[in-house]
Amino acid sequence: MNSASPCATCPKHDSGFCGAILGNSQTGSNDTSDWQNHFVVAAGRQALASQQATPDVYVLCHGWAFRFLQLPDGRRQILHFLLPGDLFSISLLFRDRVHFSVKALTPIQVSAMKRTEVQSKIMRNPATALPALAQSCAGQTETLEKVIAALGLCSAEERIASLFLYLMKRIADQTVIRENRYPFPLRQQDIADAVGLTAVHVSRILGTFRERGITDLSNGVLEVLNIRELQRLSPLN
Structure with missing residues (x-):
């Protein structure tokens, strides 16, 4: 990661999941922490592949992406469109292997945070972190339930x-x-x-x-x- 962290000037730094995790961190222009890094993905490329093992939790910083499942014959179901500030999936807080893939719709920038460190930060600051996680979980659940209803009805x-x-x-x-x-x-x-x-x-x-x-x-x-x-x-x- 470059010595200048994108989090320092990100408008999402103090809100949502990032605000809960990074709000009390000294994430400034000289932040070189080894528990977080940023990477970019070109439009049309995969950022995460199904069944990939990873030690990280991912947040979309810039651009558009989507989470999807793909059948062996190539058919694809898009599960959720990701916008800046979105977790790829809250399941990555608890599991080290993903059941979905993530693809960039536009050029994107992603923040990857070590799962163990994120879990530690949540435990140290539950009053702030848990409501943010609950809101994220509830939002994802509502979206998926509406997708199911739309596809079925x-x-x-x-x-x-x-x-x-x-x-x-x-x-x-x-x-x-x-x-x-x-x-x-x-x-x-x-x-x-x-x-x-x-x-x-x-x-x-x-x-x-x-x-x-x-x-x-x-x-x-x-x-x-x-x-x-x-x-x-x-x-x-």
Whole structure:
């Protein structure tokens, strides 16, 4: 790791999981601790592979990524989209081998923290750390339950509308949104793998949304033209 830690200027340093773990640390420009390091992953490359053993807990610092499962025949289910400040998975606090993979949607920077040190910090400061962990766990559980409900009960339009609204809220929590235009680096195949459809079917639905004046997704930007109609289409938001 470079002598200048990215954590020193990160806006997430004092909030969420990072705030609970690093809040009382002297993480400054000369931090060279051996329990934390940072690395970058190019867009389209894997940051973590299924069944990989690791001593670390990972937090996304910059960019977009996603957690997914892949079948032997290549079919893929995206489980969760990761934005800055997100844990790859809370399960890594307790297990040293992952059952999922993580891939970068955009160029990303990741913080890797030694599991044993993170556990020690949690035990030393439970009043701060445990609520942050509980919130992270509850958020991941709610998201996964909604994914299950969408895949089992919702139509194609409802699934995509629900995904859009979920990500729009997460994006708006992290950045200023102007003119209802959201940075949205997902390809049609990514959307398809998240909602259990084919890319051809997703393309058809996106075209329908555009023709009906609901949304327009192009060049990495999601423009919301009729938020009320998008909300009406989503039974899960």
